[in-house]
Amino acid sequence: MAKAKTIYTCRNCGAQESKWVGRCATCGEWNSYDEETVVTEKSRRNSLIAPSSQSKPLTLSEVKINADARMNTGDDELNRVLGGGLVPGSMVLLGGEPGIGKSTLVLQFALKNSLGRILYVSGEESIAQIKMRAQRLEMENDECFFLSGNSLETVLEHARALQPALLIIDSIQTLSTESVDSIPGSLSQIRECTNALLRFSKENTISSILIGHITKDGQLAGPKILEHMVDTVLQFEGDQHYMYRILRSIKNRFGSTSEIGIYEMLQSGLRQVANPSELLLSNYNNNLSGIAVAATVEGVRPILLEVQALVSTAAYGVPQRSATGYDTRRLNMMLAVLEKRVGFRLAAKDVFLNIAGGIRVNDPALDLSVVMAILSSNIDAPISHDIAFVGEVGLSGEIRAVSRIDQRIAEAEKLGFTQIFIPFGNKKAVTRKPSHLTVSYASRIADIFKEVLS
Numbered sequence: 001m002a003k004a005k006t007i008y009t010c011r012n013c014g015a016q017e018s019k020w021v022g023r024c025a026t027c028g029e030w031n032s033y034d035e036e037t038v039v040t041e042k043s044r045r046n047s048l049i050a051p052s053s054q055s056k057p058l059t060l061s062e063v064k065i066n067a068d069a070r071m072n073t074g075d076d077e078l079n080r081v082l083g084g085g086l087v088p089g090s091m092v093l094l095g096g097e098p099g100i101g102k103s104t105l106v107l108q109f110a111l112k113n114s115l116g117r118i119l120y121v122s123g124e125e126s127i128a129q130i131k132m133r134a135q136r137l138e139m140e141n142d143e144c145f146f147l148s149g150n151s152l153e154t155v156l157e158h159a160r161a162l163q164p165a166l167l168i169i170d171s172i173q174t175l176s177t178e179s180v181d182s183i184p185g186s187l188s189q190i191r192e193c194t195n196a197l198l199r200f201s202k203e204n205t206i207s208s209i210l211i212g213h214i215t216k217d218g219q220l221a222g223p224k225i226l227e228h229m230v231d232t233v234l235q236f237e238g239d240q241h242y243m244y245r246i247l248r249s250i251k252n253r254f255g256s257t258s259e260i261g262i263y264e265m266l267q268s269g270l271r272q273v274a275n276p277s278e279l280l281l282s283n284y285n286n287n288l289s290g291i292a293v294a295a296t297v298e299g300v301r302p303i304l305l306e307v308q309a310l311v312s313t314a315a316y317g318v319p320q321r322s323a324t325g326y327d328t329r330r331l332n333m334m335l336a337v338l339e340k341r342v343g344f345r346l347a348a349k350d351v352f353l354n355i356a357g358g359i360r361v362n363d364p365a366l367d368l369s370v371v372m373a374i375l376s377s378n379i380d381a382p383i384s385h386d387i388a389f390v391g392e393v394g395l396s397g398e399i400r401a402v403s404r405i406d407q408r409i410a411e412a413e414k415l416g417f418t419q420i421f422i423p424f425g426n427k428k429a430v431t432r433k434p435s436h437l438t439v440s441y442a443s444r445i446a447d448i449f450k451e452v453l454s
Contacts, residue, residue, distance in 0.1 A: 008033040009187045014225040027224075036182050070254075071165070071207070074113040077263060077272045080299075081234060081247050083255015086115070086166070089205040090254065091198055093172075093227065095212040095220045096236035101245055101265055102211050103170055104133070105236060108269050111139035116165035118143060119158065123150035123174030123184075137269045150184055152177040152193050156200060164206060169197065171211040173221055190222040194229055227251060238265075242358030244279075245270065246298075259299040277304040277415055280357045290377030293388045294369030295408035295420065296361055302404070302411035304388060306356035307366065309373035314350050325355030326370065327362070334370055334393060341397030342445050344378060365402040367393035368421065371445055372452065381453045386418040389448075390426075397445055401425030406432055413437040421448055 008017045011034055013027040023030050070085030079085050082092070096102045103125075110118050111134060118141075122130060127148050134140065147158055152175050159167055169175060175193045176184040183189070194210070201208045210230065213221040220227060227233050231253045238245040247261035262273040273279065281293065281304060290309045295302060307326075314320070323331045331353055338344045351374060355361055368391035376383050390408050391399040402408075405426045412420045413434045422430075424443040433439075442448045 006035060008035055009223070011187055011222070012224050014187070014191065014223040034187055036186055036188050071115050072113075073109060073115070075109055075261075075272065076274070077247060077261030078109060081249050081259045081261045082232065083249075083252055083259070086207050087231070087254045088165075088207055089202055090231040091201055091208045091210065091229075092232040092234060093210045093212050093220070093230040094234045094236060095214050097214065100236055100238060101263075101270060102236050104137075105245075105247075105263070105270055106168055106170065106209060106211060107133060108137055108139065110144050110166070110168060111137065111141045113141075114143075116143060117145065117162060118166045118168065119145050119147065119162055119164040120168045120170070121147045121149070121155050121175075122170045123148075124170060136267075139269075150174045150176055152196060156196065159200065159206070160204075163204070167197070167201065167206055167208045169208065169210045171213060172226075173213045185221070187223045190226060194226055198229055237360070239358035244273070244276075244357050244359060246359065256299070260301065276357075277302075277411060280305040280359070281415065287382060289380045289382045290373050292369040292373040292376065292383055293385075293417070294361075294366045295388045295390045295412050296363040296366055297404045297407060298361070298363070300404070300407075302407045304411055304415055304417075305359065305361070307369040307373045308354045308356055309370070309377045310350075310352040311346065311374055311377040312350050314348055319348060320350045320352070322351075323353040325358065325360045326353055326366070330367070331370065333395070334367060334374070337393060337395060337397055338371065338374065338445075342449070344375065346374070346378065349378070363402075364392040364400075365390050365408070367391060368399060368445075368448070372448065375449060375453060379453060383452055384419075386416070387452065388412045388417045388420045390420065391423045391442075393445065399423045399425075399443055399445065399448075401429070405429050409434055409437065409439060421452075 008020050010024045010032045012029040012032045013024060015024055015026040020033050024032055069088055071088065072085050073079055094102055110120055127146050130146055145162060172190060172194060173185040176189050177192055180188045180192050197208055215221050233251040235248045235250050236245060243265050245263040245265055249257045249259055251257060262276045263270040264273050292307045293304055294307050295304050321328060321332055335346050335351060339346055353370065369389040371393055372383060372389055390402060392402055394400050401423045405422060409420060413436055417437060419438045419440060421440045421442055424441040427441050
């Protein structure tokens with residue numbers, strides 16, 4: 001009979017202790033140890049994976065690779081985030097909030113592609129429920145096989161028999177193996193199941209997509225080592241009250257991590273958004289104050305979006321500061337700059353900021369649009385709808401240069417804007433002169449304020 005013992009595992013770094021400790025000695029995290037009961041039996045653990053063929057060390061000159069080995073997923077947005085397609089034998093981890101559309105995205109991808117055989121394993125839904133979802137998507141694929149269950153041994157048995165080109169697990173937290181005597185979703189179960197699937201994928205050159213849950217802090221549930229084991233980590237995010245979803249690459253061994261994919265959630269599934277700028281600017285009104293258009297870049301894709309601000313006298317004594325889609329700490333910094341460097345008295349006023357469309361943006365070039373939207377609302381003077389802004393605002397009130405300025409200008413010209421304000425430091429970086437767009441340079445906030453709002 002196998003011997004059972006109790007260990008304590010750090011959910012952050014995977015370190016193990018024989019007794020509970022308050023602070024992890026390896027990573028320094030507090031209160032991160034969880035109790036687990038494990039069964040140590042080497043024969044049962046090794047039985048999960050069939051023995052691999054004998055291998056030998058090779059030099060790089062002896063290794064043969066196929067430059068066109070990436071598989072086209074049939075989804076342009078997903079291809080962009082993955083770096084050009086799915087690499088055979090790679091393992092992708094997809095995480096996101098509950099109900100954000102992870103299962104819909106993966107099922108839609110599985111039903112409409114032509115990669116070959118696909119095995120879709122669901123531990124959360126029955127096959128009948130999956131069929132109802134597929135009927136809503138109005139898609140069908142005879143090369144896609146479905147399996148409902150949470151036994152790792154059963155999944156590997158069917159995968160060996162079917163030899164699919166792609167294996168999808170929904171979700172890794174529901175999978176369990178007999179070699180670990182703990183409940184599904186525990187740190188040891190997640191670690192062991194992922195390790196077995198990774199070895200199976202690499203040895204058989206089968207790509208795998210794992211759907212993962214996240215914690216209340218927004219981190220992927222399970223040990224931190226889970227993110228180190230997989231090849232790519234994708235984050236599917238968005239506000240459930242809005243229709244837009246963003247697919248971000250957090251880690252990618254085969255491509256850039258700066259790419260994003262944008263989708264629109266509809267009743268019939270997720271629709272790819274090829275030109276998000278036109279949708280995000282559709283409700284723009286020239287007669288309203290507190291609205292400024294920003295030319296941002298997400299990954300390598302330029303996007304024009306609305307920045308909405310509302311400035312009013314504090315009704316309850318203590319001014320409120322609230323931001324949606326923008327860093328609240330950076331908003332406080334912008335208000336301090338306006339107070340100290342530009343001379344606007346905003347300390348006794350409520351300031352609310354919103355990025356239209358429910359999209360969260362981290363581009364520093366959004367600063368200038370935030371400042372102009374706040375000033376427009378403060379004096380109740382609208383900004384012309386055909387003006388866009390680009391620039392990072394420093395603590396001394398100067399407008400700092402940003403990257404990819406030519407792409408931002410080209411996107412503004414394509415959407416019919418007649419003027420764009422960019423930092424003076426980007427003057428030498430502008431290589432193409434637009435024909436229907438006036439490029440104005442500025443180094444101080446006061447210069448733009450006098451020209452636009454005076």
